[in-house]
Amino acid sequence: MPSANFSADLPSEEAFENDIPLPAEKYRERAEREYLDFFEPKSKPERERLRILLSEIDSSKLFQSSHWMRLLRYRKSLLVGYHSEIVSDSYFLSAYGKVDPRKEMIASVRGLFLENNKNLDLSPQCIFPERYRWLRHALKIEISDQKIACNRLDVWKQNINLSKVKLVFASYYLQSPASLFGHTFLKLNNKSNLNSELLDYGIGYAAEPGEIDPLRYVLGGIFGGYTGKFSIFPYYAKINEYNDLENRDLWEYELSLDDLQKEILLGHLWEMGQAEFDYFFQRENCAYQILRVLEVVKDINLQSDTQMILTPIDLLKKVHAFGLVKDNSPVFRPSLYHRLENQITEMKEEEREQYFINLNEIDQKKEISLNQETDVRLVPVLIDSFQYRMTQRKLLETDDRYFRLLGKQSSLPIEAKKADEIKKEDPPESAHGSRRLSLGYGNASIGNFMEVESRLAYHDLLNVPKGMISTSEIQFFNLKVRKYEDNRPEITTFHLIKLASLSPYNGLSQKHSYLIDIGSQTLSFNHPEARKAVGNLDLLYGYSFAQEFSKGNSFGVISILGGLKAQTNSDFSYGMRFGPQAMLNYLYEWERFKFQWQYSYAYTSMSKNNNFFQNSLKLRYAIHVDHEIRLEYTTYPQYAETLVSYQYLF
Incomplete structure (x- = not known):
């Protein structure tokens, strides 16, 4: 199943059955065509209601609220004042929204009074659900008042069917500059997948450099030049990519979120589908963007602006320091190589010698020579070794020797098929x-x-x-x-x-x-x-x-x-x-x-x-x-x- 990028639009047909994707270009066209700075409702009562709301915004300075600053990713500097980290125009309803929190809030409130049209999913309320949930709460607007149906958002939430949220850390991958510090993303546990978490979805943030040579990739990641986006993907795809192909261990940490915070998370992740950012390896990376999302969800300052370099390890330390992780131990998913390493280490010396003889036979595409004394111990680890070589693209998945080993394994006693328990490594936050x-x-x-x-x-x-x-x-x-x-x-x-x-x-x-x-x-x-x-x-x-x-x-x-x-x-x-x-x-x-x-x-x-x-x-x-x-x-x-x-x- 291919991953579905938010900005390519919401999740794909395969991810969400009959839900037809709506191209993100339509959102962008709408944002470019219809900024709401001067929009006025047609009816006099609605114009009066709008005037009262805008007056309340100015009198209370609501646009200076910390939650509004986090939602729109505003930062303030002495030289240029306010500016948003989001570079995509489609995230803003005001022509001046990137640099003016007040004008963006006023435009957003005007959006409450837009007339319903045939495609309600293009309504600002459907594109930015968390923004409007918070505005209704802050301005004490009745839930039913100016509320419209957002079918695509509702289908998306139903398919995710959220029960728990986990922060996942993928260990260091020194063969890729973007993964030198490791990688973090969010895992959304589905209530229907309690016994099959691999079917859950993950949401993460990454750069999109396109086809580029390694040196330019490193320099662009350090000094800027890439766009970063959020994307959604099936979790098993990351297990395959990280655990098997790149030999990276995975650590899962369940976040302590109540029902309202889970609702805020889903709404904000949905609207992040319209956001694009400048990407930097050392700071505005996956860890930084997830930290910013959690600041919105928990409505707290996690000190995302206090470090010149923020790594995935720093993110893990922060969520533990601020009590965002549940007390239960993290789930550890060792990589395929880590599992093999453990099995080989636990072997007796003669078994290890025989294993490397057999491994050489596998690499030389020779028939595997086994004897009864070593069959019980070596067959399971040789099967894993075949899989490891397949991930390296050094063996074909149709290799007959692999299937003969599987047949031999089926005749082994059940206890012989059990892999040795892998000692959990020191967690990355340590x-x-x-x-x-x-x-x-x-x-x-x-x-x-x-x-x-x-x-x-x-x-x-x-x-x-x-x-x-x-x-x-x-x-x-x-x-x-x-x-x-x-x-x-x-x-x-x-x-x-x-x-x-x-x-x-x-x-x-x-x-x-x-x-x-x-x-x-x-x-x-x-x-x-x-x-x-x-x-x-x-x-x-x-x-x-x-x-x-x-x-x-x-x-x-x-x-x-x-x-x-x-x-x-x-x-x-x-x-x-x-x-x-x-x-x-x-x-x-x-x-x-x-x-x-x-x-x-x-x-x-x-x-x-x-x-x-x-x-x-x-x-x-x-x-x-x-x-x-x-x-x-x-x-x-x-x-x-x-x-x-x-x-x-x-």
């Missing part, structure tokens, strides 16, 4: 804060120094991995400022964006590793005190290795990467040095400690510049998930330093 401040003191080749570091987001390889991926790094706007003795403060390091995925390679996942670093750093030229800032770019690709399926002590994670290094400064030959680069990285964690060794070498003499190397040893001690002590030793050509620092994450 992760450390995404922002960081640190204070450090060190000694370098040119003297002692004090260092202050600030990071807007998100996680590095030494941070406590609780609720995160331990072999990942996602840093945005990381800035280090130092003051050496008898010198002015200087910016020594700036990471505009730094991404690393060092997931171990194994016969099942066959994952690769990569590192991307875009920013600047201060380096020594010719002698230690000749320090200058250089622009820096690292692009590396390779593999990482670990005892991923071992229950015992692991030797850590070893990564071998190769790629390109490029740096810019006017003192380099031709203003730039570049060349191939190799990197070794080692991570080892035990209890509260984590150790990292990293060595890189760039052959930049090909650009008629000196070659470059960097060697670093780092040790982290976690006082708490949000408090760390670090000890670091780093060497570059003609320069070395030691640093001890305190890290605070919030």
Whole structure:
């Protein structure tokens, strides 16, 4: 079943049986043609009633109400005054509605007096149900007064048949820039689907960049250029996409909403179908828009405007802090790979060896060799492995070997078919804060120094991995400022964006590793005190290795990467040095400690510049998930330093 986008209009025929979609273009045409700033009802009594309502709006300053500001997504700044985050004209009934809350409210009240026409679903009251519900309540208008029938809205609500609302978090997906922070959306539980929640619907917010290359996609997501929209989809489609295709765990949190708040939620989500926004990865993203929806539903300030970067983890922390989540534990839906990983880890050593022999036979398209001793344990996990390969499009769903395994499974004892219980991971809201401040003191080749570091987001390889991926790094706007003795403060390091995925390679996942670093750093030229800032770019690709399926002590994670290094400064030959680069990285964690060794070498003499190397040893001690002590030793050509620092994450 395809997903149905609100702005393509309301849900599709398949989603809502015989309900015929009404193109959104008709809404837009209506908004462009019929702004209501000067509309007057024909009858004198209605004109008098309108005059009384408009007078009450001005006398009470109702248009300054916090709920009205949230409904229309108004923000106020010193320079431009009010402006709405919504960029689509079809959301406004006044020609000045994007920048004037009063005129938009007056136009909305005028809309109460529009004469009924043949297509009532084009009426403002049917397009913006929550807006008009609230206006009736605030202006004490009788429910039956100026109330019309909205057939399409009613059919939509009947088909959703809402019982519960859940906030769903899809874990990090490092292969897609838009999902580096994870993803959040709402799940609408249907009263008729209590035993089959996969048939429920989800509503989420995402960018619509179209066909575009990855680099432009990242830059557009950071600096703007995409339109974001809400869309509705069957929940099982997201299970297939996230759990199976992208190997992402799902966490479901039931929200604490009463009946009125559920009604407000449905009405506001319906009218969000007319809204388009400017999309940004770091802030005006899925988490931000869902937080704004919940502010409308709960009529509270969830501090959506207080952070320069708002991530899905931040959203989860906020809904827990404000008591919006019910006390019952979240529902955990492990990914297909996570389930396989658990099954392989629970195997005995000889079973694991036989499994990888069989997995190789599957990949080589050979017949699978099983024996009676391992049949009971391996058949279920080999079936899951077939499904995993199918999601990777490495095997066809018509493979006869798959069906023979299914036949063999049917003859196994019932207890042999049961998968091992998967230990629930640390929930994502238990992760450390995404922002960081640190204070450090060190000694370098040119003297002692004090260092202050600030990071807007998100996680590095030494941070406590609780609720995160331990072999990942996602840093945005990381800035280090130092003051050496008898010198002015200087910016020594700036990471505009730094991404690393060092997931171990194994016969099942066959994952690769990569590192991307875009920013600047201060380096020594010719002698230690000749320090200058250089622009820096690292692009590396390779593999990482670990005892991923071992229950015992692991030797850590070893990564071998190769790629390109490029740096810019006017003192380099031709203003730039570049060349191939190799990197070794080692991570080892035990209890509260984590150790990292990293060595890189760039052959930049090909650009008629000196070659470059960097060697670093780092040790982290976690006082708490949000408090760390670090000890670091780093060497570059003609320069070395030691640093001890305190890290605070919030």
